[in-house]
Amino acid sequence: MTAVKKEAVSFIANFEEINLTDKMFDKLSKHMYELAGVDLPNTSKNHALIRNRIVKLLRRHSLKSYEEYWxxxxxxxxxxxxxxxxxxxxxxxxxxxxxxHFDFLSSVLPTLLNKFPAELRIWCAAASTGQEPYTIGITVNEALQANAKKVRILATDIDLEVLKKASAGIYEEREMQGLSPVLRQKxxxxxxxxxxxxxxxxxxxxxIRFAPFNLMNPKFEFQHKFHVIFCRNVLIYFDEATTKRVIENLTSCLAPGGYxxxxxxxxxxxxxxxxxxMSRAVYQKL
Ligand SMILES: C[S@@+](CC[C@H](N)C(=O)[O-])C[C@H]1O[C@@H](n2cnc3c(N)ncnc32)[C@H](O)[C@@H]1O
Structure with missing residues (x-):
C-alpha cells in the first residue's frame, strides 16, 4: 500500500473512533424529535444508530467531533x-x-368512485423512495382501467433525498422486489x-405528485379532503402523544366514508x- 493510501485509510479509521458522548446523543436525538417527531430514547441500539449515521456527515463536512457537527x-x-x-x-x-392493503384498496375503489365520481384523491403520507405510491398507482390502474384517470395521488415525505428518488421513479433490480414480472413489464x-x-x-x-410534507406540522391544511390516506410504517417512530396528534390531523383531512x-x-x-x-390497520371515517 502506498503512503498516501495508508494515510487515507487511517484518516477514515479515525472517524470510527470518534466518541459520541451521552450529552451529545441527547442533543442530537432531542433535535430529531423536535424536527421530525422521531423518538430515539437513549438505548445502546439508538446510540449505535445515531453514531453510525451521523459519522457519515462528519466525513462529508470533514469534522473531527460530534461537538463540531452540533x-x-x-x-x-x-x-x-x-x-x-x-x-x-x-x-x-x-x-x-x-x-x-392493496387488495383492500382494489376492492373499495369502484364504490369510492361511484360515491365521488368527479375525482378520487389518495395521499401517501410517508412515501419514502416511492415504491408505495407507485404500487397505489398500479393498483388503481388495474382496478379502474380507463377511470384511473380520475384518480390523483399525492406522495409526501419529510426526507428530501428519498423524495427526489421517488419523483425520478428509477429503480435498480434489487429495489423492484415485490413487483411481479408481469406488472414490472407493464x-x-x-x-x-x-x-x-x-x-x-x-x-x-x-x-402522482411528489412534495415534501412533515407530519409534525401542527395542522394539515389541504384544499380538498382525501378519499384514502396511506400512512404506513412511520407512526412506529413516534411516541404515543405524537401518534395521537398525527392520527387526529390525518382524520381531519379525510372525507367522510374515506379510508x-x-x-x-x-x-x-x-x-x-x-x-x-375495517380490517387489519384499515379504518373508515364515519
Ligand atoms: C419505514 S419508511 C415507510 C415507507 C412506506 N410508508 C412503507 O410502509 O413502506 C418511513 C418513512 O417515514 C418518513 N418520515 C419520518 N418522519 C416523518 C415525518 N415527521 N413526516 C413525514 N415523513 C416522515 C421517513 O422519511 C421514511 O421515508
Whole structure:
C-alpha cells in the first residue's frame, strides 16, 4: 500500500473512533424529535444508530467531533437540517409491502368512485423512495382501467433525498422486489447502461405528485379532503402523544366514508371516535 493510501485509510479509521458522548446523543436525538417527531430514547441500539449515521456527515463536512457537527447543525440552514433529517430517518420500503392493503384498496375503489365520481384523491403520507405510491398507482390502474384517470395521488415525505428518488421513479433490480414480472413489464421500462434500471412509465408517473410534507406540522391544511390516506410504517417512530396528534390531523383531512390505512403493526394506539376499524390497520371515517 502506498503512503498516501495508508494515510487515507487511517484518516477514515479515525472517524470510527470518534466518541459520541451521552450529552451529545441527547442533543442530537432531542433535535430529531423536535424536527421530525422521531423518538430515539437513549438505548445502546439508538446510540449505535445515531453514531453510525451521523459519522457519515462528519466525513462529508470533514469534522473531527460530534461537538463540531452540533455547532454546524445549530447554525442551521436548510441543507444542513435536511441532511440531518435524512440521515436519521429509516426509509425501508418495497412494492406491495403488506399487500393485503392493496387488495383492500382494489376492492373499495369502484364504490369510492361511484360515491365521488368527479375525482378520487389518495395521499401517501410517508412515501419514502416511492415504491408505495407507485404500487397505489398500479393498483388503481388495474382496478379502474380507463377511470384511473380520475384518480390523483399525492406522495409526501419529510426526507428530501428519498423524495427526489421517488419523483425520478428509477429503480435498480434489487429495489423492484415485490413487483411481479408481469406488472414490472407493464408499468416500468427497462433501461440498460452498465446495469439494468427500471423507469416508471409516463402514464403511471403522471398520476402522482411528489412534495415534501412533515407530519409534525401542527395542522394539515389541504384544499380538498382525501378519499384514502396511506400512512404506513412511520407512526412506529413516534411516541404515543405524537401518534395521537398525527392520527387526529390525518382524520381531519379525510372525507367522510374515506379510508385511513396504517402499517400492520401500528393499529394498537388508534382510538378515534370517527374511525371505524375495517380490517387489519384499515379504518373508515364515519
Ligand atoms: C419505514 S419508511 C415507510 C415507507 C412506506 N410508508 C412503507 O410502509 O413502506 C418511513 C418513512 O417515514 C418518513 N418520515 C419520518 N418522519 C416523518 C415525518 N415527521 N413526516 C413525514 N415523513 C416522515 C421517513 O422519511 C421514511 O421515508
Amino acid at each position: 455547532a454546524l447543525l445549530e447554525k442551521g440552514g436548510p441543507q444542513i437540517t435536511s441532511e440531518f433529517i435524512s440521515a436519521l430517518t429509516t426509509n425501508m420500503t418495497s412494492f406491495y409491502r403488506e399487500s393485503s 408499468y416500468f421500462q427497462s433501461q440498460k447502461t452498465k446495469e439494468e434500471y427500471f423507469r416508471a412509465q409516463d402514464d403511471l408517473h403522471s398520476m 385511513l390505512i396504517l402499517g400492520h403493526s401500528e393499529s394498537g394506539n388508534v382510538k378515534h371516535p370517527q374511525l371505524k376499524p
